[in-house]
Amino acid sequence: MDCKFVKRSFFQRVFGVSETKKPTVANCWEYEDGKLVINLHEASELRTPGGAIRFEGGNLPVRVLVVCGEGGEYRAYRNQCTHFGHRRLDPVPGTNTVQCCSINKSTFDSSGNTIFGPAPHSIHCYPVEKDQEKLIVLISE
Ligand code: FES
Known part of the structure; x- marks a missing residue:
C-alpha cells in the first residue's frame, strides 16, 4: 500500500507536535461511565470529511x-x-x-493496523455511535 505523509516540519516531528488540535469549543464534550460524548453542533471541526x-x-x-x-x-x-x-x-x-506525528511516521489503516513505520502493534480503535447531534465514543482502556 502506498503511504502518504502529513506535512510537518523537521522540528515539529522531532518534538512530536501533532497537527490535530484540541476542540475550539473546550466544553463540547464530557466523559462519564466509559462514554465520551461529543456535541457535534459545537465540535465544528468534525463536521467535514478529513x-x-x-x-x-x-x-x-x-x-x-x-x-471524520x-x-x-x-x-x-x-x-x-x-x-x-x-x-x-x-x-x-x-x-x-x-x-x-514523530520523525518515524508510523502509519495505521482505518482499522488501526500498522501499515508503515516501526510501531510494533496496531492502535486501539473505539466503537463510535451517532445519536442525532451527539457522537458517543465507547472507551475501553
Ligand atoms: S512514537 Fe515513534 S513512530 Fe510513533
Missing part, C-alpha cells in the same frame, strides 16, 4: 483522536502510537489512515 479533534485531559482516562473520515463516517482511536515514543496521531489528508 476533520479531526484530539480529546484529552479532564477526567478522560486516555487520549482519544476522533476523525473521507466518506463522512466517524472513527475514534486511542491517541497513542505504539512505538516507544507513544506520540500523538494525525489523520492523513485524502486517505483513511492516521499517522504518528
Whole structure:
C-alpha cells in the first residue's frame, strides 16, 4: 500500500507536535461511565470529511483522536502510537489512515493496523455511535 505523509516540519516531528488540535469549543464534550460524548453542533471541526479533534485531559482516562473520515463516517482511536515514543496521531489528508506525528511516521489503516513505520502493534480503535447531534465514543482502556 502506498503511504502518504502529513506535512510537518523537521522540528515539529522531532518534538512530536501533532497537527490535530484540541476542540475550539473546550466544553463540547464530557466523559462519564466509559462514554465520551461529543456535541457535534459545537465540535465544528468534525463536521467535514478529513476533520479531526484530539480529546484529552479532564477526567478522560486516555487520549482519544476522533476523525471524520473521507466518506463522512466517524472513527475514534486511542491517541497513542505504539512505538516507544507513544506520540500523538494525525489523520492523513485524502486517505483513511492516521499517522504518528514523530520523525518515524508510523502509519495505521482505518482499522488501526500498522501499515508503515516501526510501531510494533496496531492502535486501539473505539466503537463510535451517532445519536442525532451527539457522537458517543465507547472507551475501553
Ligand atoms: S512514537 Fe510513533 S513512530 Fe515513534
